[in-house]
Amino acid sequence: MSARRLFTQLSRVTGKACRAALSPSPSKHSSECLKPLNTSKFNRIPPKPRRGVLLGALTSSSVIAVALGVQFQESKAALHEESKEAELSNSVPDIQKFRLAEVERHDGASENPWVTKGKSVYDITEWVGAHPGGEVILHAAGGSIDPYWNIFTIHKRQDVYDILEQYKIGEVDDVDLVDGQVPTKAIKDPFTTDPVPDERLHILTAKPCNAESPGEALSEFCTPNETFYVRNHMWVPSVEEQEHNLVIELCDGTEKTYSMSDLRNRFKQHKVTATLQCAGNRRKDMTKHARQTNGLQWTVGAISTAEWEGVKLRDVLADTGVNLNNPSPDDKHAQFLGLEAYGASIPLCKAIDPSGDVLLALKMNGDTLPREHGFPLRVIVPGNVAARSVKWLRKVVISDEESTTQWQRRDYKSFGPNDTRPDWDAAKSIQEMPVTSAITSILNGFAVAEGTEKGLNVEGYAYSGGGREIVRVDVSTDGGKTWDQAELLDDKAMGTKAWCWKRWRYALGESAEGKTTLMVKATDEAYNTQPQSYSSIYNARGNLATAWHSVDIKSLDKGTD
Ligand code: HEM
Ligand SMILES: Nc1nc2c(c(=O)[nH]1)N[C@H]1C(S)=C(S)[C@@H](COP(=O)(O)O)O[C@H]1N2
Numbered sequence: 001m002s003a004r005r006l007f008t009q010l011s012r013v014t015g016k017a018c019r020a021a022l023s024p025s026p027s028k029h030s031s032e033c034l035k036p037l038n039t040s041k042f043n044r045i046p047p048k049p050r051r052g053v054l055l056g057a058l059t060s061s062s063v064i065a066v067a068l069g070v071q072f073q074e075s076k077a078a079l080h081e082e083s084k085e086a087e088l089s090n091s092v093p094d095i096q097k098f099r100l101a102e103v104e105r106h107d108g109a110s111e112n113p114w115v116t117k118g119k120s121v122y123d124i125t126e127w128v129g130a131h132p133g134g135e136v137i138l139h140a141a142g143g144s145i146d147p148y149w150n151i152f153t154i155h156k157r158q159d160v161y162d163i164l165e166q167y168k169i170g171e172v173d174d175v176d177l178v179d180g181q182v183p184t185k186a187i188k189d190p191f192t193t194d195p196v197p198d199e200r201l202h203i204l205t206a207k208p209c210n211a212e213s214p215g216e217a218l219s220e221f222c223t224p225n226e227t228f229y230v231r232n233h234m235w236v237p238s239v240e241e242q243e244h245n246l247v248i249e250l251c252d253g254t255e256k257t258y259s260m261s262d263l264r265n266r267f268k269q270h271k272v273t274a275t276l277q278c279a280g281n282r283r284k285d286m287t288k289h290a291r292q293t294n295g296l297q298w299t300v301g302a303i304s305t306a307e308w309e310g311v312k313l314r315d316v317l318a319d320t321g322v323n324l325n326n327p328s329p330d331d332k333h334a335q336f337l338g339l340e341a342y343g344a345s346i347p348l349c350k351a352i353d354p355s356g357d358v359l360l361a362l363k364m365n366g367d368t369l370p371r372e373h374g375f376p377l378r379v380i381v382p383g384n385v386a387a388r389s390v391k392w393l394r395k396v397v398i399s400d401e402e403s404t405t406q407w408q409r410r411d412y413k414s415f416g417p418n419d420t421r422p423d424w425d426a427a428k429s430i431q432e433m434p435v436t437s438a439i440t441s442i443l444n445g446f447a448v449a450e451g452t453e454k455g456l457n458v459e460g461y462a463y464s465g466g467g468r469e470i471v472r473v474d475v476s477t478d479g480g481k482t483w484d485q486a487e488l489l490d491d492k493a494m495g496t497k498a499w500c501w502k503r504w505r506y507a508l509g510e511s512a513e514g515k516t517t518l519m520v521k522a523t524d525e526a527y528n529t530q531p532q533s534y535s536s537i538y539n540a541r542g543n544l545a546t547a548w549h550s551v552d553i554k555s556l557d558k559g560t561d
């Protein structure tokens with residue numbers, strides 16, 4: 001099956017399948033926009049009663065357990081109870097055997113996708129919508145997940161094995177075994193066509209590519225494309241510009257398709273300079289100063305700035321039929337879908353705000369979008385968490401609900417420091433970013449820009465979301481007892497609001513003598529300022545680690561932490 005066909009099939013499943021798992025009471029999220037029959041094949045299927053009444057409870061508690069990384073004992077206990085019950089009722093049939101040909105029929109296009117692992121067969125129908133990696137799971141349907149998990153090694157953990165075990169329906173028939181094993185097909189490593197990252201980037205993971213901007217890139221206002229940080233949840237899709245289209249779907253079912261040349265020729269082009277920052281930027285500081293957090297341990301480089309060029313999303317939405325002045329009450333969110341299965345959404349009011357500057361970008365810093373940053377089309381949502389700036393954009397859906405993906409409903413949310421059982425549905429998705437700042441280099445005078453003083457010179461960035469300008473950056477060399485102000489650099493940016501970081505510098509000169517730490521905090525135009533401690537904003541996902549940034553002056557040769 002061609003990748004393109006698989007994607008078309010996957011797109012029919014997109015999102016809507018998640019509804020069942022993420023929103024246990026569908027009525028709460030009932031949507032006029034839903035076209036139940038052709039978009040939600042997983043919803044239509046009544047759960048199979050193969051595991052008795054406990055199945056539903058078991059499944060949903062395990063979903064939460066994965067999402068929280070806690071509560072696993074509960075689902076294990078439920079599993080235990082279930083098997084005890086099964087033993088007592090003595091109704092467990094012999095292990096059911098399935099021929100491989102039958103497994104193969106349960107592929108990504110089937111109503112009930114199955115996978116094998118070792119000799120076991122699993123019906124994963126009910127897990128698809130809850131899978132944290134989204135619909136890519138369907139790539140493995142009809143065959144073995146082993147080769148996939150050898151690439152996506154994040155799965156090689158007991159808690160993930162436990163989830164899979166709950167969906168076991170039987171084993172592969174002995175007649176199909178070769179040397180006592182299920183023969184597995186070699187699969188294509190989806191990462192082999194990823195671009196090779198620039199060697200100056202600080203690589204956190206290679207598959208998928210996650211890499212920080214190096215110090216020298218952070219000291220420029222516009223980050224060069226080659227050293228702009230990279231945050232991929234999956235692989236980088238390969239696509240020809242001429243083959244790529246953007247589909248816009250409205251609540252009433254209207255769909256319109258735009259080619260890249262339509263976007264380039266039929267709409268006014270705009271330039272917007274905007275900083276993108278990952279919600280996990282500086283997560284490592286939170287781990288170091290508070291306690292362990294889950295996720296990539298970024299230091300200060302999961303942030304970069306570029307001049308983006310393309311068309312305003314609002315202009316294209318107006319062309320499709322959205323009434324910009326008086327949108328229908330159902331038009332609440334703009335959901336974005338990427339080619340590789342990633343998706344996220346923003347409130348429609350941001351998408352159509354004339355001063356929101358939401359862009360469908362075709363260019364980055366004057367060049368064609370690099371593949372790793374979304375070629376050929378990417379939405380840029382200035383002022384919001386970068387997770388909403390979906391790369392490889394293939395579809396925009398106007399809906400009365402947020403995107404149903406894991407990345408909208410789970411990952412990018414934050415909770416109180418005490419919250420070990422957060423209410424995911426009740427928590428707001430992160431959209432506009434809070435104020436933050438960081439020290440990116442401490443250099444001896446000769447190494448920094450002309451006109452700076454001799455002795456130690458400090459440089460860094462400060463940034464706030466929502467277009468709120470940075471108005472002040474405070475620096476302290478005595479642990480926060482006394483403060484002085486850094487000089488804010490006056491960079492020229494395009495756009496309606498302050499969508500960019502402010503770079504700053506501070507001449508420590510001889511005053512650094514005998515001092516051990518340097519601290520920085522910023523204030524934005526709404527007089528929001530950064531919290532002092534990481535423990536006061538601790539959350540298990542390590543999102544929004546915006547506490548005062550500090551570095552050890554003595555470690556200047558090693559750079560910042
Ligand atoms: C039934 C089989 C599967 C189960 C039970 C499963 C379970 C999970 C779990 C629990 C996570 C979250 C891990 C974490 O955040 O620490 C995850 C993430 C992920 N899974 Fe799977 N998975 C399955 C199959 C697959 C397959 C076949 C693929 C690829 C073709 C895949 C791709 C991914 C990806 C890309 C992520 C990471 C998403 C991110 O970084 O946001 N999974 N999976
Ligand atoms: N399609 C797609 N869009 C995506 C992502 C992704 O993995 N796939 N990652 C998101 C996240 S979490 C971030 S921080 C930014 C990173 O953008 P960059 O790699 O261009 O720096 O892209 C966002 N858009």
Ligand SMILES: [Mo]
Pocket residue numbers: 231277278279280386387
């Ligand atoms: Mo991110």
